[in-house]
Amino acid sequence: MQSNREIVLESTPQGVPAPGNFTLRTAPMPEPRTGEVLCRTRFLSLDPYMRIQIAGRHLSGTVTPGDVMKGETVSEVVHSNVAAFSPGRLVRCMGGWQAYSVHRTEDLYGVADNIDPPSYALSVLGMTGLTAYAGMIWQARVRGGECVVIPAVTGGVGSIAAQLCAARGARVIGIAGSGEKCGYAVESLGAADCIDRRSEDVEARLGELCPEGIDVYFDLVGGPTLDAACRHLAHYGRVVLCGLMAEYNHTDRSPGPDPGLLIGRRAIVSGLVVYDYESRRDEFIRKCLPLLAQGKLKQREDITVGLENAPAAFHRLMSGQNFGKAIVRV
Amino acid sequence: MQSNREIVLESTPQGVPAPGNFTLRTAPMPEPRTGEVLCRTRFLSLDPYMRIQIAGRHLSGTVTPGDVMKGETVSEVVHSNVAAFSPGRLVRCMGGWQAYSVHRTEDLYGVADNIDPPSYALSVLGMTGLTAYAGMIWQARVRGGECVVIPAVTGGVGSIAAQLCAARGARVIGIAGSGEKCGYAVESLGAADCIDRRSEDVEARLGELCPEGIDVYFDLVGGPTLDAACRHLAHYGRVVLCGLMAEYNHTDRSPGPDPGLLIGRRAIVSGLVVYDYESRRDEFIRKCLPLLAQGKLKQREDITVGLENAPAAFHRLMSGQNFGKAIVRV
Numbered sequence: 001m002q003s004n005r006e007i008v009l010e011s012t013p014q015g016v017p018a019p020g021n022f023t024l025r026t027a028p029m030p031e032p033r034t035g036e037v038l039c040r041t042r043f044l045s046l047d048p049y050m051r052i053q054i055a056g057r058h059l060s061g062t063v064t065p066g067d068v069m070k071g072e073t074v075s076e077v078v079h080s081n082v083a084a085f086s087p088g089r090l091v092r093c094m095g096g097w098q099a100y101s102v103h104r105t106e107d108l109y110g111v112a113d114n115i116d117p118p119s120y121a122l123s124v125l126g127m128t129g130l131t132a133y134a135g136m137i138w139q140a141r142v143r144g145g146e147c148v149v150i151p152a153v154t155g156g157v158g159s160i161a162a163q164l165c166a167a168r169g170a171r172v173i174g175i176a177g178s179g180e181k182c183g184y185a186v187e188s189l190g191a192a193d194c195i196d197r198r199s200e201d202v203e204a205r206l207g208e209l210c211p212e213g214i215d216v217y218f219d220l221v222g223g224p225t226l227d228a229a230c231r232h233l234a235h236y237g238r239v240v241l242c243g244l245m246a247e248y249n250h251t252d253r254s255p256g257p258d259p260g261l262l263i264g265r266r267a268i269v270s271g272l273v274v275y276d277y278e279s280r281r282d283e284f285i286r287k288c289l290p291l292l293a294q295g296k297l298k299q300r301e302d303i304t305v306g307l308e309n310a311p312a313a314f315h316r317l318m319s320g321q322n323f324g325k326a327i328v329r330v
Numbered sequence: 331m332q333s334n335r336e337i338v339l340e341s342t343p344q345g346v347p348a349p350g351n352f353t354l355r356t357a358p359m360p361e362p363r364t365g366e367v368l369c370r371t372r373f374l375s376l377d378p379y380m381r382i383q384i385a386g387r388h389l390s391g392t393v394t395p396g397d398v399m400k401g402e403t404v405s406e407v408v409h410s411n412v413a414a415f416s417p418g419r420l421v422r423c424m425g426g427w428q429a430y431s432v433h434r435t436e437d438l439y440g441v442a443d444n445i446d447p448p449s450y451a452l453s454v455l456g457m458t459g460l461t462a463y464a465g466m467i468w469q470a471r472v473r474g475g476e477c478v479v480i481p482a483v484t485g486g487v488g489s490i491a492a493q494l495c496a497a498r499g500a501r502v503i504g505i506a507g508s509g510e511k512c513g514y515a516v517e518s519l520g521a522a523d524c525i526d527r528r529s530e531d532v533e534a535r536l537g538e539l540c541p542e543g544i545d546v547y548f549d550l551v552g553g554p555t556l557d558a559a560c561r562h563l564a565h566y567g568r569v570v571l572c573g574l575m576a577e578y579n580h581t582d583r584s585p586g587p588d589p590g591l592l593i594g595r596r597a598i599v600s601g602l603v604v605y606d607y608e609s610r611r612d613e614f615i616r617k618c619l620p621l622l623a624q625g626k627l628k629q630r631e632d633i634t635v636g637l638e639n640a641p642a643a644f645h646r647l648m649s650g651q652n653f654g655k656a657i658v659r660v
């Protein structure tokens with residue numbers, strides 16, 4: 001009988017997780033019980049929040065040494081006693097970093113045929129895209145003509161956010177970690193300009209590029225970039241707090257921006273948790289499919305082949321070396 | 331000819347401003363030019379923002395040594411060539427810390443007869459009340475049944491905020507600087523409970539008194555109390571940033587609460603500047619007059635008699651020794 005392959009957290013990383021923090025191991029094939037479905041992983045989404053699960057601080061749960069790494073997957077139904085999910089059907093589920101997984105039907109979501117390629121169910125039409133859409137459209141309500149600053153602009157969430165805002169007529173200023181990424185943001189994501197955070201003074205450049213202030217800052221990174229953006233907020237500027245990429249590899253936490261500054265700017269700062277928007281996922285997909293068809297929304301995926309290479313890909317993600325949404329094809 | 335008396339900033343204080351930082355001096359009586367009005371100060375409002383004007387950080391302007399202290403007053407028109415403001419008329423203006431002041435008519439606002447006593451134009455029906463109303467009703471949209479935490483609850487803004495929230499059916503938890511003030515908050519301001527910040531562990535008590543979390547925190551003080559309140563925020567809790575009393579006497583600024591915490595709580599943090607609500611002042615007064623008539627809104631004023639005693643009263647205010655809205659009767 002076939003066996004399963006799974007990637008287990010071996011040790012809690014200090015700083016950026018390295019491949020040595022993980023082990024690939026063989027395990028017995030999981031067996032579905034009544035009402036359960038056996039799935040084979042096709043695509044695994046790698047996301048920064050996984051670093052927080054390892055650190056024991058994420059609201060979706062923790063991963064401790066010895067546990068299989070968690071993660072969202074697009075999987076194929078292999079064995080099922082349930083009419084709704086026949087073999088061959090593609091589903092979205094929390095398959096984790098493994099080749100096979102077993103789920104109860106209430107934890108499976110069919111991947112519609114119009115999500116093509118199916119990995120888009122993990123990227124532009126998945127949690128990543130939903131995060132960008134919820135943050136920029138529903139929460140910040142970005143309008144045409146506004147100045148929107150997006151760090152990690154070529155990453156999973158950032159790249160979708162930039163395109164959604166540009167499609168609304170907003171002026172998008174990206175921040176990215178290389179000249180190549182900055183070029184991509186301007187040429188392909190609709191950014192009006194992009195700041196190379198490794199070679200430029202981010203705060204000075206924000207001042208130059210946003211002379212009338214930042215209307216919306218999508219905080220995907222935290223740290224000093226959040227501070228710098230707040231110092232350049234326009235009156236009534238909105239800050240959507242979504243991620244803290246700059247801090248995920250550290251155990252100490254950065255404080256937030258000076259409240260006195262937020263008062264003077266009449267800023268509105270709100271925290272975004274994408275799970276809260278799950279009930280609006282279909283609406284989000286309906287809004288985005290035409291944009292994809294029109295070419296206003298493109299998805300660059302940073303695809304790594306082979307489950308065994310997931311740890312190296314995660315290391316690249318957590319050190320900012322990915323270029324596009326990080327996905328493992330299993 | 332009569333002369334003016336004015337209080338001048340003598341030196342920039344370190345820490346809490348002391349009477350020695352100010353000088354009372356005699357000056358020539360100001361003379362109104364064409365279109366100007368001479369006013370005699372009746373009541374002077376003392377407010378924490380004045381500490382920031384001295385420090386050069388307030389958006390309404392700065393006061394440097396040698397300048398007459400600024401401040402809002404209820405004054406009586408003494409001499410006027412303008413039909414709209416005849417002698418004897420009570421007006422609200424930025425008269426400053428002095429016995430007489432001259433104003434252009436566009437800087438004068440008549441005090442309506444139904445504002446009685448007229449000092450209420452500086453307290454419950456003035457900027458102080460408007461700040462509380464704008465923060466709690468318009469900005470935080472406090473609803474019945476919500477848990478609202480208000481620090482400096484017996485102070486000018488806090489005491490009005492507490493009563494407005496209680497009148498809406500919210501459960502108000504106050505924070506104050508003495509057992510006597512706490513007793514007053516519960517007995518007279520409608521607070522369900524009140525934490526004595528000098529003798530109790532504020533954070534532990536917030537946890538006990540708000541077991542389902544804080545729905546609205548009205549931040550009038552900044553500093554560690556803001557942090558503590560954020561750690562006890564309910565999901566979707568709102569924080570209205572309005573003042574930083576705990577920091578006004580310091581030159582260093584405290585950072586804001588941990589963004590990761592704000593994300594997890596889906597918090598909404600917004601800065602409040604009362605000047606933005608000036609256009610709605612009449613609406614606010616219309617809403618509050620019935621509450622005053624019904625006894626649902628009471629104003630305790632901490633009145634000091636004599637302009638020469640303003641510096642000592644300001645020292646008391648900035649060290650938290652005032653009890654009620656600080657006003658000087660000139």
